Amino acid sequence: MQGKARKVVQAILYETIAVLCVTPVLSWAFDAGMAHSAALSLILSAVALAWNMLYNWLFEYWEARQAQRRRTLWRRFMHAFGFEGGLVLILLPVVAGWMQISLWAALLTNLALFLFFFVYAFVFQWAFDQLFDVPESARETA
Numbered sequence: 001m002q003g004k005a006r007k008v009v010q011a012i013l014y015e016t017i018a019v020l021c022v023t024p025v026l027s028w029a030f031d032a033g034m035a036h037s038a039a040l041s042l043i044l045s046a047v048a049l050a051w052n053m054l055y056n057w058l059f060e061y062w063e064a065r066q067a068q069r070r071r072t073l074w075r076r077f078m079h080a081f082g083f084e085g086g087l088v089l090i091l092l093p094v095v096a097g098w099m100q101i102s103l104w105a106a107l108l109t110n111l112a113l114f115l116f117f118f119v120y121a122f123v124f125q126w127a128f129d130q131l132f133d134v135p136e137s138a139r140e141t142a
Contacts, residue, residue, distance in 0.1 A: 006135060010128055011052045015045040017124070022113070029109070030099055040098045047094060048087055055083050060137035071129065071138045080121040088114045 019041045027037035059079055063069060071079075088110040096106035129138075 002135060006132060007053060007056060009132070010056070010125075011049050013128070014052065014121075014124055015049050018048065018117070018120070019045050021116075021120070030101075032099070040095070043094060043098065044091055047091060051087055051090060052083070055086060059083075060135055064137040069138055071134055076122060076126065079125065080118055084114050084118045084121055087117070 019038075022044070023034065023038045023041040026032065026040060027034050030037070059082070063075070088107075091110055091113075092103060092106050095101070095109050096103050099106070099109070101109070
């Protein structure tokens with residue numbers, strides 16, 4: 001699977017699993033109702049989905065122009081770090097406003113989510129590449 005279809009399937013699967021994992025944790029961590037936490041999870045997911053599409057387009061644009069295009073362990077690490085690090089910053093005001101907490105508390109929350117999602121992004125993308133093969137941008141030129 002390549003192109004737009006790959007990007008859409010990857011992003012939707014990623015975010016669906018993320019919402020299912022994050023909702024109960026937010027509910028527990030903030031002693032908030034599941035509906036309130038699910039709504040925040042869906043908002044976070046929608047923002048993350050948009051960021052996912054943009055970030056992966058930019059990453060694959062960069063990747064396709066590299067002399068060595070193979071997805072090494074280091075490249076996978078940098079992909080996950082860049083995606084999740086950018087998302088921490090983007091979501092900071094969203095979490096603070098929705099949960100009515102300080103920016104500091106929101107930053108700590110986002111960093112905790114970052115730790116989970118850093119590992120999750122790495123494992124998910126590796127598994128996705130195993131199931132659907134790597135994108136054209138990661139294939140060695142003949």
